[in-house]
Amino acid sequence: xxxxxxxxxxxxxxxxxxxxxxxxxxxxxxxxxxxxxxxxxxxxxxxxxxxxxxxxxxxxxxxxxxxxxxxxxxxxxxxxxxxxxxxxxxxxxxxxxxxxxxxxxxxxxxxxxxxxxxxxxxxxxxxxxxxxxxxxxxxxxxxxxxxxxxxxxxxxxxxxxxxxxxxxxxxxxxxxxxxxxxxxxxxxxxxxxxxxxxxxxxxxxxxxxxxxxxxxxxxxxxxxxxxxxxxxxxxxxxxxxxxxxxxxxxxxxxxxxxxxxxx
Amino acid sequence: xxxxxxxxxxxxxxxxxxxxxxxxxxxxxxxxxxxxxxxxxxxxxxxxxxxxxxxxxxxxxxxxxxxxxxxxxxxxxxxxxxxxxxxxxxxxxxxxxxxxxxxxxxxxxxxxxxxxxxxxxxxxxxxxxxxxxxxxxxxxxxxxxxxxxxxxxxxxxxxxxxxxxxxxxxxxxxxxxxxxxxxxxxxxxxxxxxxxxxxxxxxxxxxxxxxxxxxxxxxxxxxxxxxxxxxxxxxxxxxxxxxxxxxxxxxxxxxxxxxxxxxxxxxxxxxxxxxxxxxxxxxxxxxxxxxxxxxxxxxxxxxxxxxxxxxxxxxxxxxxxxxxxxxxxxxxxxxxxxxxxxxxxxxxxxxxxxxxxxxxxxxxxxxxxxxxxxxxxxxxxxxxxxxxxxxxxxxxxxxxxxxxxx
Numbered sequence: 001x002x003x004x005x006x007x008x009x010x011x012x013x014x015x016x017x018x019x020x021x022x023x024x025x026x027x028x029x030x031x032x033x034x035x036x037x038x039x040x041x042x043x044x045x046x047x048x049x050x051x052x053x054x055x056x057x058x059x060x061x062x063x064x065x066x067x068x069x070x071x072x073x074x075x076x077x078x079x080x081x082x083x084x085x086x087x088x089x090x091x092x093x094x095x096x097x098x099x100x101x102x103x104x105x106x107x108x109x110x111x112x113x114x115x116x117x118x119x120x121x122x123x124x125x126x127x128x129x130x131x132x133x134x135x136x137x138x139x140x141x142x143x144x145x146x147x148x149x150x151x152x153x154x155x156x157x158x159x160x161x162x163x164x165x166x167x168x169x170x171x172x173x174x175x176x177x178x179x180x181x182x183x184x185x186x187x188x189x190x191x192x193x194x195x196x197x198x199x200x201x202x203x204x205x206x207x208x209x210x211x212x213x214x215x216x217x218x219x220x221x222x223x224x225x226x227x228x229x230x231x232x233x234x235x236x237x238x239x240x241x242x243x244x245x246x247x248x249x250x251x252x253x254x255x256x257x258x259x260x261x262x263x
Numbered sequence: 264x265x266x267x268x269x270x271x272x273x274x275x276x277x278x279x280x281x282x283x284x285x286x287x288x289x290x291x292x293x294x295x296x297x298x299x300x301x302x303x304x305x306x307x308x309x310x311x312x313x314x315x316x317x318x319x320x321x322x323x324x325x326x327x328x329x330x331x332x333x334x335x336x337x338x339x340x341x342x343x344x345x346x347x348x349x350x351x352x353x354x355x356x357x358x359x360x361x362x363x364x365x366x367x368x369x370x371x372x373x374x375x376x377x378x379x380x381x382x383x384x385x386x387x388x389x390x391x392x393x394x395x396x397x398x399x400x401x402x403x404x405x406x407x408x409x410x411x412x413x414x415x416x417x418x419x420x421x422x423x424x425x426x427x428x429x430x431x432x433x434x435x436x437x438x439x440x441x442x443x444x445x446x447x448x449x450x451x452x453x454x455x456x457x458x459x460x461x462x463x464x465x466x467x468x469x470x471x472x473x474x475x476x477x478x479x480x481x482x483x484x485x486x487x488x489x490x491x492x493x494x495x496x497x498x499x500x501x502x503x504x505x506x507x508x509x510x511x512x513x514x515x516x517x518x519x520x521x522x523x524x525x526x527x528x529x530x531x532x533x534x535x536x537x538x539x540x541x542x543x544x545x546x547x548x549x550x551x552x553x554x555x556x557x558x559x560x561x562x563x564x565x566x567x568x569x570x571x572x573x574x575x576x577x578x579x580x581x582x583x584x585x586x587x588x589x590x591x592x593x594x595x596x597x598x599x600x601x602x603x604x605x606x607x608x609x610x611x612x613x614x615x616x617x618x619x620x621x622x623x624x625x626x627x628x629x630x631x632x633x634x635x636x637x638x639x640x641x642x643x644x645x646x647x648x649x650x651x652x653x654x655x656x657x658x659x660x661x662x663x664x665x666x667x668x669x
Binding site for chain 1: 268275276279575576578579580581582583584585586587588589662663666
């Protein structure tokens with residue numbers, strides 16, 4: 001039985017964060033991404049522009065091949081655009097070197113993957129500590145902050161478990177803790193419930209909701225309507241272009257946290 | 264990221280693949296063992312020989328025809344030092360406290376009644392000072408005395424092993440044995456001295472050198488060696504000069520001619536031996552270096568496999584902020600750690616071998632620090648050189664591709 005993720009008593013449980021009020025974290029201007037495949041050029045993204053502000057909860061949706069993964073890779077600074085400008089916290093990342101990108105990924109972005117992507121040999125704490133290793137945080141501070149992050153996702157009693165000793169939901173919580181531990185500007189989640197059963201998936205979405213309410217900026221990449229419906233804003237991508245971008249009218253409210261139902 | 268962090272990661276990675284890492288370690292260990300083990304064994308041997316030379320006494324030197332360690336066959340072109348010359352020298356050389364004459368005849372068959380040995384025995388032709396000089400004690404009977412030398416008597420003193428072999432529960436004294444068919448009467452049996460380095464010291468057969476000359480010299484063509492003891496260490500140089508002068512007169516050498524005999528001192532012996540052991544050590548080091556080169560290629564192979572297998576891990580690390588430099592250093596440090604663990608084992612076994620050889624020789628073998636240092640250095644280089652390419656490959660992986668890798 002995993003304990004409930006605890007909410008701070010004074011968290012603004014019933015006040016929805018505004019979706020337009022915060023400063024811009026991500027500004028994408030006319031971004032294109034082309035892949036040269038021999039004689040052929042594939043246009044994965046054509047002229048995409050969007051802005052994401054602090055404490056937004058955005059879902060990027062689209063079928064496979066729509067370009068949403070490419071967009072996610074660019075937002076996540078894993079890839080750079082072939083054209084256009086990308087500003088992250090006001091800095092032009094589209095022209096940055098690999099090392100500078102690595103630093104942005106390390107300090108500003110928290111990744112959550114569909115397949116969790118934990119290191120099998122390391123226990124939960126060590127996995128969560130990993131970004132801090134590359135940030136040059138001392139051993140002691142690292143441990144302290146990793147424990148704190150694991151507590152935030154309700155895994156304080158699973159800290160010394162290795163990934164293969166944890167359930168899928170618990171593994172994803174470890175991954176979320178790893179994303180949180182550097183206190184990043186955005187949490188970028190790629191199909192975070194894709195490898196989980198429905199009930200566990202609901203728990204994870206509830207955790208994202210909770211994190212959002214605590215002030216985090218969350219970007220979900222998904223092709224599932226059910227998952228996207230949790231977000232406050234939905235950006236639909238098709239054929240490398242933004243098809244639609246606006247507030248989510250059918251948002252499901254998950255503002256009453258309940259205990260997760262899976263072990 | 265600090266090096267200690269990388270080393271910790273490397274040890275984790277090595278522990279995750281114990282068998283594979285173990286086999287790679289083994290190849291490194293063998294190379295290091297070749298370097299350190301040979302050096303340690305040679306060290307033990309040298310220490311032992313120095314000790315034995317020391318027991319010969321530092322005021323003693325030897326004059327003989329051939330160099331102690333013959334590399335080119337100089338001796339063959341020199342006339343023998345005949346017994347006549349040696350006796351002449353002994354009689355005329357007043358500066359010495361003692362002159363002892365010796366000569367060895369190999370491939371001798373010993374026979375008693377119907378029992379016969381293989382032709383593998385050495386006969387020592389010696390005088391009354393041979394036994395004390397070589398630390399033998401007579402257990403039964405007597406040693407050779409000056410009268411026996413003068414008369415050239417056919418008498419023999421035998422070692423404990425020979426006594427046991429031919430005379431098990433009987434006394435050997437007064438019995439007649441045949442050395443290559445010549446009859447000799449046993450006058451003494453020696454106390455057992457045990458074995459040195461697996462070689463028994465109790466197979467000795469000692470006969471008067473005059474008898475040896477009469478019976479064996481024509482047949483076997485042999486040269487006498489003379490151990491000369493100076494009155495003191497201070498007079499050693501002077502005594503040597505006089506001995507060389509006298510020897511040149513006896514050998515009828517003209518002023519311009521080079522000595523046609525060797526003068527061997529403890530110092531020159533250990534120097535010559537040191538030269539030889541240096542070659543042996545270098546040989547070990549070169550063999551080890553080649554073994555390590557092969558091991559290095561093994562390391563590279565293992566690291567390439569490891570990088571391939573851990574593609575996804577590399578992708579994860581890059582996604583959460585590892586730079587190419589972080590990944591590069593992580594894998595190089597992993598290769599170096601692997602090499603140094605192997606070196607540690609090789610050094611351990613090598614030093615143990617040295618101590619073992621030392622124990623066999625009854626001495627405490629010195630630890631060959633120089634070789635240990637060289638081994639650690641070579642392993643560091645090998646780790647860096649052969650780890651670099653796999654590490655570079657790892658560092659160049661595209662995080663997106665790497666994350667997708669199954």
